[in-house]
Amino acid sequence: MDGISKTIPLVLVEWFYHASKSRLHLFFNLIKFQDSERGTRALRTLVFFNLQTYVMIEI
Amino acid sequence: MHHGILLDIGSDVLVIYNGEDYIYIPLIHVQRMLENVEDPPIAVPSNEYPMDHLHTLSLRSILNNAKGMFSEIQVTKHQSVHGYVTTILNDYFVFYSPVYKTMYIPINHLKWLIPYTSSQTPYNLENDIFPVNPTPLTLARTFELQLEKLIGKIVVFDLGTDPDRIGQLKGIHGSFVELVTAKGDIVFSHLEHIKTVHYPS
Incomplete structure (x- = not known):
């Protein structure tokens, strides 16, 4: 996980951090991000800030 | 839909624990994720991961770790396959199933992988049923x-x-x-x- 904050724009990290803190925006939809590097990075960040959370994942 | 506790994230794969199994899911196949507030929470596992996560956690490293280890995988929409990974090539891997025998599977079609955590064998078959090198053909790179x-x-x-x-x-x-x-x-x-x-x- 090292280096996430270096590879993702800070504003995106902060947005995901606050979203995960509030637990209101854990729900998200990655369909439009599929196959994109940006989508994968965003997902990694979101997961990183929500480790140990009980989730449901649709694949 | 998979339910579980988010345990770890790598470059292209995440791991959840559903109370019984560790499920390795490539990020590319994640379409939707939401917090599970419907089901009673499950405990974070205290035992070690069935695979080594310490150095790198990526789909390729997971497949490498899964070589020779019984696991369940899903590739097609509604059917999982039990067996073990034997070889990993550039864009596909070889999986041996006692049902389908030698299978060639493009890596990008792997939806999830669950390593067996017990000493159970698929279908309770004897260990000597499973060949060490089951591929009758030589393997191409792609x-x-x-x-x-x-x-x-x-x-x-x-x-x-x-x-x-x-x-x-x-x-x-x-x-x-x-x-x-x-x-x-x-x-x-x-x-x-x-x-x-x-x-x-």
């Missing part, structure tokens, strides 16, 4: 080149749930694979949409 080796043979795509996915492999034309079905119909399948290949030995 999935397309491996398919070329099967020209002239009866092959089964995507576990054979659709009759149009079973037939004699006649050739590969660019991105399309030509198959002749049991009734003599010619079917072209796009290479990118073939999820599994096996053939009767």
Whole structure:
């Protein structure tokens, strides 16, 4: 996980951090991000800030 | 839909624990994730991961760790396969299933992998049933080149749930694979949409 904050724009990290803190925006939809590097990075960040959370994942 | 505690994230794969199994899911196949507030929470596992996460956690490293280890994988939509990874090539891996025997599977079609955490064997078969090196053919670097080796043979795509996915492999034309079905119909399948290949030995 090292280096996430270096590879993702800070504003995106902060947005995901606050979203995960509030637990209101854990729900998200990655369909439009599929196959994109940006989508994968965003997902990694979101997961990183929500480790140990009980989730449901649709694949 | 998979339910579980988010445990770890790597470059292209995440791990959840559903109270019984560790599920490794490639990020590319994650369509939706939401917090599970419906079910009673499950405890974070205290035992070690079935695979080594300490150095790198990526799909390729997971497949490497899964070599020779019994696991359940899902590639096609509704059916999982039990067996073990034997070899990993550039864009596909070889999986041995006691049901389908040797299978060739493009890495990008792997939806999830669950390593067995107990000493159980698939279908409770004896260990000596499982060959160490089950591949009768030499292995090409890429999935397309491996398919070329099967020209002239009866092959089964995507576990054979659709009759149009079973037939004699006649050739590969660019991105399309030509198959002749049991009734003599010619079917072209796009290479990118073939999820599994096996053939009767």
